[in-house]
Amino acid sequence: MTNNITIHDLAKELKLDSSTISRALNDSPRVGVKTKERVLSKAKELGYQRNLMASNLRTKKTMTIGVVVPHISRHFFSEAIDGIEQVVAGKGYRVVISQSHDDFKTEKKIVDGLFMNRVDGLLISSSMTTPNTEHLSIFTKNNIPVVLFDRYFEKGGFSKVVFEDKKGAFNLTQHMIDGGCKKIYHLTGDLESQIYKQRYLGYREALKKNDLKFQKTFVRSSNLNKEDAIKIIKAILNEKGQLPDALVCGNDISALAIMKYLDENTSIRVPEDIVIGGFSNEPASDIIKPGLTTIDQHPFIIGKTAAEMLLNFIDDKEKAFQTSNTVVVRSELIVRGSTKKNKS
Amino acid sequence: MTNNITIHDLAKELKLDSSTISRALNDSPRVGVKTKERVLSKAKELGYQRNLMASNLRTKKTMTIGVVVPHISRHFFSEAIDGIEQVVAGKGYRVVISQSHDDFKTEKKIVDGLFMNRVDGLLISSSMTTPNTEHLSIFTKNNIPVVLFDRYFEKGGFSKVVFEDKKGAFNLTQHMIDGGCKKIYHLTGDLESQIYKQRYLGYREALKKNDLKFQKTFVRSSNLNKEDAIKIIKAILNEKGQLPDALVCGNDISALAIMKYLDENTSIRVPEDIVIGGFSNEPASDIIKPGLTTIDQHPFIIGKTAAEMLLNFIDDKEKAFQTSNTVVVRSELIVRGSTKKNKS
């Protein structure tokens, strides 16, 4: 039962005061080189490991930043996290990663927990069911910087790193129109969510610009998961009238599910009978045949930028709370087989 | 500049002692119902949030368990994490998730960091480059339970939840042999790693059982990422002699990369000319055409089981350090098109 060893144990062993031990361990210039060496070697010998709770309590700094995302397994988020880690690790910060599973209650619990642990900053991409930024006010009230990324809110005045969803959707839709599509459906998530709202607006803008009539029935809202996507495509196929000749999907997950469904259960061919596009460039989108045309969101850049912004705010709290910064990361249309009508 | 509010602030406001506040906040029976209500409402009013560093320091409990995996984005690990979260959340614990990116130095830093934060337990799937369990000894020395999962070590005496890699590989290989394959190659990771060693042994056992000659040149070792897989298949194609008629890949990632490469760059057809199988049942494996035959590892169950074991040990430290428990989770062969030679 080796008990946790503390600086006091080291102090006793070396006949020094615990404050000297503390200084030595922190490589303070105010302690002799010899002493430092003795302390360090004794620490190693006894397997001393600093108690961060105690030290953080004292210094009121945790050198930790909280990261909250809906799902760590989604390509977009895991890449964004890699970007975040790269930036903060270089500055000596640690990250604690949590997932909300797109559930607001879970997200609130996580946010409160991170605050109770007094993280030095928060990077959050909110859940689909999060109504507003109310639950983040505990951070701002206590002057802890917050940066939103990807999923954001207009109200609340938070700084954020977002993706040009509208332009992305516009480009994707335009690309389909250029390919000769006329009856273009849009599968969207919750239109209360900024990212889906923007994609929806981009889709509409492209229709308008090309004098294609917008119709409400062309837009279908859901959770954009596999199951929902299949339900929707089934419903569409069951409806009377001409089928759509194009599908602008709110994400790749739903687009992939539909492509798989059509391939296995119908005689409808992609891209010959219907062209399909998505968002996020999931790894599977480059594996399916035909490849899925999609909008790359540069998630690594988004994560990196958000982290840099946050660290900046941590260093300069004035800036954090007197300004509201928005960085927009550019979209990139990746054209693959799913929208190539004429195999040229 | 609202400063962080503490129990002392509440005490002052309510003209009570901070110890009473603390009791009220912890719903102790040793405080009047009325007082409790007053405290709780004042706490809400002032937006009080407990400082966990202080309380954990005092109680020597963090109600937090550390989870370390190579990559959060891999299907296996993200599912395992979901299993872990489900179990621990029910018991009031929080998890902090970290990724080693399959790098031992990173893993060591993470492990030390988790110890410094005095997590109550550790769940770890080691990086590919981790040589042994030396870096985990700080936990055992201080009586903090550790459970390994998936990537494990025989030495060190740690309790673990593992997957029946050998049997999985055996079944996959046998399935190919049943389909008429004779020249079966094996793509493996580092053979120092138990999981790949076991898969390799299962592969060999299947050959032996069916009187197929094992040849060293049939086994290729790498990191099993996309790039390595493509290098290896290129090399194999360039070699003289007959091509292999089957590939037992150490994971789906490499198998998928090879299928894509063959499809785009050669006239070799899967499964007609070569059959391919992998491990982990990545989402893309069900999307590629033909579908990739794979071994499902039931990662959710693995995570769940490991978490249950750990919580058990936390509750009963005796058990944790006087026994060494190993749970093996069963494999499941998922047959898809990539190994169906005769389209029946």
Add this chain to the structure above:
DNA sequence: TTGAAAGCGCTAACAG
């Protein structure tokens, strides 16, 4: 049922 006092392990004045 509440208060007083001590201390978790660490750091940071202040002193010497």
Add this chain to the structure above:
DNA sequence: CTGTTAGCGCTTTCAA
């Protein structure tokens, strides 16, 4: 260069 002292915010005896 090193020691003394106080205190971060909380919990927990002990006492009333």
